[in-house]
Amino acid sequence: MQEPNLVGRRVLVTGGSSGIGRATALAFASAGAAVIATARRGDELAVLCDEADSLPGTIEAVAGNLTDADFPAALAKTADPVDVLVNCAGMLGHGPFLDTDPAEWPKVWELNVHALMCVSQAIGRGMRARGSGHIINVTSILAGRAYRYTLPYTATKHAVRGVSRGLRVELAEFGIKVTEVAPGLTDTPILDSFSDDDAAADYDARPYQPLDADEVALAIVRVALSGPNTCPERVEVHPLGQTA
Template identity: 40%
Template sequence: MAFPLFDLTGRRALVTGSSQGIGYALACGLAEHGAAIVLNGRDRSKLASAASSLKEADHDVAVSDFDVTDPDAVKRGVDAIERDIGPIDILINNAGMQFRTPLEDFPAERWEQLLRTNVSSVFYVGQAVARHMIARGGGKIINIASVQSELARPGIAPYTASKGAVRNLTRGMCTDWAKYGLQVNAIAPGYFKTPLNQALVDSQEFTSWLEKRTPAARWGEVEELVGSAVFLASRASSFVNGHTLYVDGGITTSL
């Protein structure tokens, strides 16, 4: 191994929302650096397809399809992984959703759904996994935040609120759990080509705006998030804690 600080051999990573998009790309990236992977999502067919692709590349992969918005299901799912598959050394809280509409028209039920998916799931899964990590004296938790943890755009105020909460929950997790040997950090992606953003990718008007607004002048590719995840999951980041790493082509640095 040319860079042993980044070697994840012998580690197991649970990645929520990992049947496609950013979650799948991060699962693949961690697997390529030696980690065993547990994929999580609610669509069993998509999970099976994602797992098959990883297995074809000779990676160690398992699947767990518990609902991250249900605290009881989370506890059962995490305990089952620990008991039947093996200890979770790395957690990536990636599951999330988006719903776009003017704030004055935003349905209350969508608000509740978005908060459950984007914030409560981070708490539920993070807590369930951390209890095992604390007993072992170490572990890595990576929460997926967003440039919307720092910025806002019309039509997505609840999403912005949820990702701001993820950023501060990351700080809170660090404050409570660092003393037990856990490192808890966040990655805040900018605008990436994902199924969640497909409507924006397909809009020439939005893409033109984004290219002018972003110093890098383009959309991000999900593979460009892998290096950050590997860094935060590995020994290379052993004294990095409570940090939010923006991977955004510079959009948060300029007007």
């Protein structure tokens, strides 16, 4: 069997302006892929595109808000044909459940679950037409467990585990693979969003160091390099010592 490679493969990465998505865009471009990175902040995406100038692959930016109803379809129109979709955009929210504002819960759901489904549908249609593709959903170890003070986020990540299972079942007949990559704590700007002292204290008390975003990106690229008849279902990437 010929060794799989990513040279010239078209890869769409959501959340490309920051953290894991940014590192993933660079990792795919380093492997020779033609990357399309999307996020709201066009200025950050422009810096990312410049960084790719020295790499074997390319990065092109498409700025937009994934929770705008029309954006996922417009994004698919620009990005298609997409070989690999990495659904990485996401947001967090902290606080003891009984003290959180229910008005905030749908915002997390809208981005982490609804927008991910909309993008997967828009891009998945093109993959179905071509009879191949790979959708990689970035969840979290909180897709399978719970910590204190992150309940609305935990609910969305559990949901995306279910979405990943459902997509895998429905899309296999069209030659589309679906993989969930579930990182543990990773050092990215999302961790700056602690708005709650108790949650921040829990974070400070952890007995391990967070992952670097590049380590998660490497795991995502390895998933995309799986053989043509191999569909990794879930890859969990824990920092050494994050065992519970």
